[in-house]
Amino acid sequence: MTFCLSENSPGPITSGAVAAGMPIAALPTPMLLIDKDKMAANIARMRAQLAGTGVIFRPHVKTAKAPDAIRALFDGATGPITVSTLKEARLFAEAGFDDIVYAVGIVPARIPDVLALADRGVAMRIILDEPGVAAEVAALVPAGQANIGILAEVDCDGHRSGVDPDGDALLRIGETLAARGLFAGVLTHAGGSYQCAGANAIAGHAELERAGLARAGERLRAAGLPCPVLSMGSTPTALFARSYAGMTEVRAGVYMFQDLVMAGIGVCAPGDIALSVLCSVIGYRPAAGQIVLDAGWMALSRDRGTAAQAVDQGYGLVADENGAIIDGMIVMGANQEHGLAGYRDGAPVDPARFPIGSRLRVLPNHACATGAQHDRYLLVDGGHVDAVWPRFSGW
Amino acid sequence: MTFCLSENSPGPITSGAVAAGMPIAALPTPMLLIDKDKMAANIARMRAQLAGTGVIFRPHVKTAKAPDAIRALFDGATGPITVSTLKEARLFAEAGFDDIVYAVGIVPARIPDVLALADRGVAMRIILDEPGVAAEVAALVPAGQANIGILAEVDCDGHRSGVDPDGDALLRIGETLAARGLFAGVLTHAGGSYQCAGANAIAGHAELERAGLARAGERLRAAGLPCPVLSMGSTPTALFARSYAGMTEVRAGVYMFQDLVMAGIGVCAPGDIALSVLCSVIGYRPAAGQIVLDAGWMALSRDRGTAAQAVDQGYGLVADENGAIIDGMIVMGANQEHGLAGYRDGAPVDPARFPIGSRLRVLPNHACATGAQHDRYLLVDGGHVDAVWPRFSGW
Numbered sequence: 001m002t003f004c005l006s007e008n009s010p011g012p013i014t015s016g017a018v019a020a021g022m023p024i025a026a027l028p029t030p031m032l033l034i035d036k037d038k039m040a041a042n043i044a045r046m047r048a049q050l051a052g053t054g055v056i057f058r059p060h061v062k063t064a065k066a067p068d069a070i071r072a073l074f075d076g077a078t079g080p081i082t083v084s085t086l087k088e089a090r091l092f093a094e095a096g097f098d099d100i101v102y103a104v105g106i107v108p109a110r111i112p113d114v115l116a117l118a119d120r121g122v123a124m125r126i127i128l129d130e131p132g133v134a135a136e137v138a139a140l141v142p143a144g145q146a147n148i149g150i151l152a153e154v155d156c157d158g159h160r161s162g163v164d165p166d167g168d169a170l171l172r173i174g175e176t177l178a179a180r181g182l183f184a185g186v187l188t189h190a191g192g193s194y195q196c197a198g199a200n201a202i203a204g205h206a207e208l209e210r211a212g213l214a215r216a217g218e219r220l221r222a223a224g225l226p227c228p229v230l231s232m233g234s235t236p237t238a239l240f241a242r243s244y245a246g247m248t249e250v251r252a253g254v255y256m257f258q259d260l261v262m263a264g265i266g267v268c269a270p271g272d273i274a275l276s277v278l279c280s281v282i283g284y285r286p287a288a289g290q291i292v293l294d295a296g297w298m299a300l301s302r303d304r305g306t307a308a309q310a311v312d313q314g315y316g317l318v319a320d321e322n323g324a325i326i327d328g329m330i331v332m333g334a335n336q337e338h339g340l341a342g343y344r345d346g347a348p349v350d351p352a353r354f355p356i357g358s359r360l361r362v363l364p365n366h367a368c369a370t371g372a373q374h375d376r377y378l379l380v381d382g383g384h385v386d387a388v389w390p391r392f393s394g395w
Numbered sequence: 396m397t398f399c400l401s402e403n404s405p406g407p408i409t410s411g412a413v414a415a416g417m418p419i420a421a422l423p424t425p426m427l428l429i430d431k432d433k434m435a436a437n438i439a440r441m442r443a444q445l446a447g448t449g450v451i452f453r454p455h456v457k458t459a460k461a462p463d464a465i466r467a468l469f470d471g472a473t474g475p476i477t478v479s480t481l482k483e484a485r486l487f488a489e490a491g492f493d494d495i496v497y498a499v500g501i502v503p504a505r506i507p508d509v510l511a512l513a514d515r516g517v518a519m520r521i522i523l524d525e526p527g528v529a530a531e532v533a534a535l536v537p538a539g540q541a542n543i544g545i546l547a548e549v550d551c552d553g554h555r556s557g558v559d560p561d562g563d564a565l566l567r568i569g570e571t572l573a574a575r576g577l578f579a580g581v582l583t584h585a586g587g588s589y590q591c592a593g594a595n596a597i598a599g600h601a602e603l604e605r606a607g608l609a610r611a612g613e614r615l616r617a618a619g620l621p622c623p624v625l626s627m628g629s630t631p632t633a634l635f636a637r638s639y640a641g642m643t644e645v646r647a648g649v650y651m652f653q654d655l656v657m658a659g660i661g662v663c664a665p666g667d668i669a670l671s672v673l674c675s676v677i678g679y680r681p682a683a684g685q686i687v688l689d690a691g692w693m694a695l696s697r698d699r700g701t702a703a704q705a706v707d708q709g710y711g712l713v714a715d716e717n718g719a720i721i722d723g724m725i726v727m728g729a730n731q732e733h734g735l736a737g738y739r740d741g742a743p744v745d746p747a748r749f750p751i752g753s754r755l756r757v758l759p760n761h762a763c764a765t766g767a768q769h770d771r772y773l774l775v776d777g778g779h780v781d782a783v784w785p786r787f788s789g790w
Contacts, residue, residue: 028504030790062731084693084732104732105677105687107752109423129678133751160733161678161687191730282500283524283556292500292556298479299790302697302764335586336457336763337479337499338555356528357502368731369697372768375789393788394770395425395694 018378022385024278024321025359030299031278032374033361034069034257034389035323036381038274042256043073046239055244058082058101058231060253063368066377067095068389073256082233082251085395086113093122101125101231103187103251105153105161108133111140118147125229127187129153129163131172138180149184150177151229156212157205159191165216174225185229185248186220188213193236197310198266206241209234214246236267257367260317264309270317270325276361277316277370278378281354285340289348290332293339295362300334301369315339316362316370322383323361331362413773417780419716420754424675425694427769428756429464429652429784430718431776433669437651438468441634450639453477453496453626455648458763461772462490463784468651477628477646480790481508488517496520496626498582498646500548500556503528506535513542520624522582524548524558526567533575544579545572546624551607552600554586560611569620580624580643581611588631592705593661601636604629609641631662652762655712659704665712665720671756672711672765676749680735684743685727688734690757695729698764710734711757711765717778718756726757 018027050057061070062084070081070092080099083089089100090113098121102114106126118124124147128134134150141148152173155162163169170186177183190209196202209232217227232244233251235258244250257275258268279295297315306313315331318341329349333340339362342349354360364370371377372393379387413422445452456465457479465476465487475494478484484495485508493516497509501521513519519542523529529545536543547568550557558564565581572578585604591597604627612622627639628646630653639645652670653663674690692710701708710726713736724744728735734757737744749755759765766772767788774782 028790104689107675107677107689109675109752130751158682160730160735161680280502280504282502285556287553294499294502297698297764298767298788302699303692304697304699335555340555356525357504366697369692372693373788393693393768395423 018385018388020385020387024380024383024385027278027378027385029278029280029359030295032371032377033276033278034377034379035274035276036379036386038272039072039256042258042272042274046252046255049239050250053244055247056080056249058249058251059256060084060103060251061088061092063253063257063371064391065371065393066389066391067092067097068387069256069377070097080249082253086110087392087395089117089122089124091392093117093120099123101151101187103127103189105129106133106137108136108140111137114148115141115145118145121147123147125149125151125184127151127153128173129161129169131169131176134173134176138177138182141180141182148182149229150182151184151187151231154186154188154213154216156188156209157190157192159189162188165212165219170216170219171223174220174223178225183226185227185231186213186216187229187231190232190234190237193234194261194265196236196265199240202236202240202265202267203242206237207243209237210241210243210245210247217246235262236265239267254367259367260313260363260365261305261309264306264311270363273363275367275370276319276323276363278359278361279339281356281358281360283356284351288340288342289346290340290342291349291351291354293331293341293360293362294337295331295339296337297334298336299373300331300339300362300364301366301373303366303369305365313365316364319361319363321359321361325363413780413783415780415782419673419775419778419780422673422773422780424673424754425690426673427766427772428671428673429772429774430669430671431774431781433667434467434651437653437667437669441647441650444634445645448639450642451475451644453644453646454651455479455498455646456483456487458648458652458766459786460766460788461784461786462487462492463782464651464772465492475644477648481505482787482790484512484517484519486787488512488515494518496546496582498522498584500524501528501532503531503535506532509543510536510540513540516542518542520544520546520579522546522548523568524556524564526564526571529568529571533572533577536575536577543577545577546579546582546626549581549583549608549611551583551604552585552587554584557583560607560614565611565614566618569615569618573620578621580622580626581608581615582624582626583608585627585629585632588629589656589660591631591660594635597631597635597660597662598637601632602638604632605636605638605640605642612641630657631660634662649762654762655708655758655760656700656704659701659706665758668758670762670765671714671718671758673754673756674734676751676753676755678751679746683735683737684741685735685737686744686746686749688726688736688755688757689732690726690734691732692729693731694768695726695734695757695759696761696764696768698759698761700760708760711759714756714758716754716756720758
């Protein structure tokens, strides 16, 4: 049995058929929308931020997982990208993207898949943070395979993975890989920036990231090792860094859509969020003063990334069908296909304002997580569908 | 652009090709596994519980979303099912299931899709809890369409949706629909049972559910209305009810896999959980005493349903490659493609026991949510893949 994800639902009994030109009011729900103007503004903002810095921008496709969406970042062309899975690498390679950093620590069992991509002409950069793994991986790459380069993952902020920029493992990895002609430089991800609050704190974290990675590069060079690539990035640090000195490239993913977690730390305003889940009112809970939506956690994701922020947005902030935020209304509870929405201050929702079948949009806590619940984006522009962009999931 | 989900990854650069007969040790990760013996035991337990009661068992397919898995509940055949989306209804209808309850409140805009299924011979039962919606929906169903029946959703425990079993709206809905020959009875879901703890509390909640629904049926009949269907259900109440008196059918979904939320309220033991995510060790965090897995929230879901239970299982309980639970080890943190696992008591993980590339399994908090992150199940039996079962998502 095979299920095909395409612009239309599969099978002879079709529903949810959507196409460019349709009005939003005619769309089946739940449905994942991208506001074209807001996305364009988010893309323009990153371009302006990086203009004149000389760094390469290498978007992370793990947020969108849609070649059409990533082409929009390159004016319809392809460009250098970052991936979080080999499936992303394969599907983007098939879509013409041939310069890929796979930014999750490699294990030897994945090298055959990486080699298959390199053999097809894709420049593959992989990362690792263990000297033992470096030796194992180096032994698996055939001599003369120029399409594979290996970056040492560096940990500048204690976030997750990576070697200490000031430690010995960095140099051991560099030496092991350089001896085989495979060492390509260093990469870091300052995920700790998601815990910052405000422009100054984020800029400070960006400098921590930049300076740590630059120091790693200097130590490698001082040891006589090459370090052509210095790759930093996260949406907060890419947008708020005050210097990219010494860096060769910057990565970010969420920035093209933005989300409530980003708004919560001051990276954007809620009104900048381009992604939303269109849904329908399907019932009322008079005792709770709530309305019931057909967007539950299956459509919104279980992400509660704003729970620990100053403003807890529940499972998402509610906007009207046109995207205008309804002051103080959030999705307070979520079952699989039911969202329970109400006012943050406990004021009861007036059913007359929200008839059964009327439409709302929910802005996501976390664009990556909400996107992953859907198999397509509808790019919307002025109340109509401009394009249908398939997205994929899995590994 | 179209992406096809099949047993193998799409595109000419394949990876993750999996097939029956493969050893677990050779599988790509992350990968969603079903332990065949444990699932069989869970299925047998529900059969034993309902044996001799005379009620129809109508499994909820929203957990598995895989016709192959649901056929396993009917010894390879089809049977009556419950769905949470019209996509489930369509794809299961195509797979031969022709008796379907769509257990999410209907809105008039969805009636054409329901009619399309009914016209193909599928017995469709839909639910609603608003007298106004009942009138609207009744007007949309052509006279003589015998394949559509409408159930009044009843709220027995204040969980989410539904009319008061003792209120006036129930009778108004019944009258409106019976006048058009569309009224089929009552349905309730005691979702509050997920907050219970222990067999006695769950049995008490099941009786609340049963008695409330029976009372609704009696009131309808006393008013001269037909009430052929009385449908109750949830995994906890279906398994722990001490009486099903007056009920005609019982629904449950999670029970076939079970999960940590169910274990946390005493519905099962962690060792009964049939679903797990096979993953690889990809790194270490020495300062935190943790290992890094390639199962992050994308593979495990963001569900933190055990967070409010007596034992918080993080993002899942860790077992070895064969499914034996590793005492006290949980996934403590999750990024998109990284899981951070360690011992609950803070003891540091010994890297020598978990080499890079070695395999583990993570038991899920919530089977529905974890399943939704994957496009196939691998049924495993004694260390080998017994079958590959595609699953779908979306609406």
